[in-house]
Amino acid sequence: DIVMTQAPLSSPVTLGQPASISCRSSQSLVHSDGNTYLSWLQQRPGQPPRLLIYKISNRFSGVPDRFSGSGAGTDFTLKISRVEPEDVGVYYCMQAKQFPITFGGGTKVEIK
Amino acid sequence: EVQLVESGGGLVQPGGSLRVSCEGSEFTLSIYSMNWVRQAPGKGLEWISYIASSGTPIYYADSVKGRFTISRDNAKNSLYLQMNSLRVEDTAIYYCARQTSQRPFDIWGQGTMVTVSS
Numbered sequence: 640d641i642v643m644t645q646a647p648l649s650s651p652v653t654l655g656q657p658a659s660i661s662c663r664s665s666q667s668l669v670h671s672d673g674n675t676y677l678s679w680l681q682q683r684p685g686q687p688p689r690l691l692i693y694k695i696s697n698r699f700s701g702v703p704d705r706f707s708g709s710g711a712g713t714d715f716t717l718k719i720s721r722v723e724p725e726d727v728g729v730y731y732c733m734q735a736k737q738f739p740i741t742f743g744g745g746t747k748v749e750i751k
Numbered sequence: 752e753v754q755l756v757e758s759g760g761g762l763v764q765p766g767g768s769l770r771v772s773c774e775g776s777e778f779t780l781s782i783y784s785m786n787w788v789r790q791a792p793g794k795g796l797e798w799i800s801y802i803a804s805s806g807t808p809i810y811y812a813d814s815v816k817g818r819f820t821i822s823r824d825n826a827k828n829s830l831y832l833q834m835n836s837l838r839v840e841d842t843a844i845y846y847c848a849r850q851t852s853q854r855p856f857d858i859w860g861q862g863t864m865v866t867v868s869s
Contacts, residue, residue: 735855740798
């Protein structure tokens, strides 16, 4: 199974300041079709998860452009350029290169 | 609005069975692969099962293999998860999630709570 490791566990951020979350996979997420199936999900308190970013850096419909994804191979990053109050929640990376699909443990973004 | 709506959760005793459902709204569920993901109270996300649009292939997490069965009824625009031999550790919110070839898990349901307790 591919193990997904996120850091930090928690990220207290001042409103308007940037935040960055790291995700590392135990093996390359490059699929035989040439795509890298690394996604980022946001889960606000009391809500279901929501897709933010897919294939490393593609923002899903309706996702603000302050969210960006980058990386390659086994190392990936989600950045929020200026944290807003509605960004509070837990962020998960996930790989869909192969089954079983696996998630990182989550990073809690909270306001300082 | 495109959405998924789960139902069927509840309280069940250890060793019991339950079937949860997921219905698609404002889109044709039959053309999509689908997944079930669960989240135990206060914990992270755990993928548990996948079914292709045609019905095969099907995959399960080791934690539920042999106990849970995923199925779909495309005529009813619905996805199901039959859960047998339930354990206390199966207590969780169960989410269904849509999967496209390029955008895994692009749409999630609101979840249905399953509690396994005596």
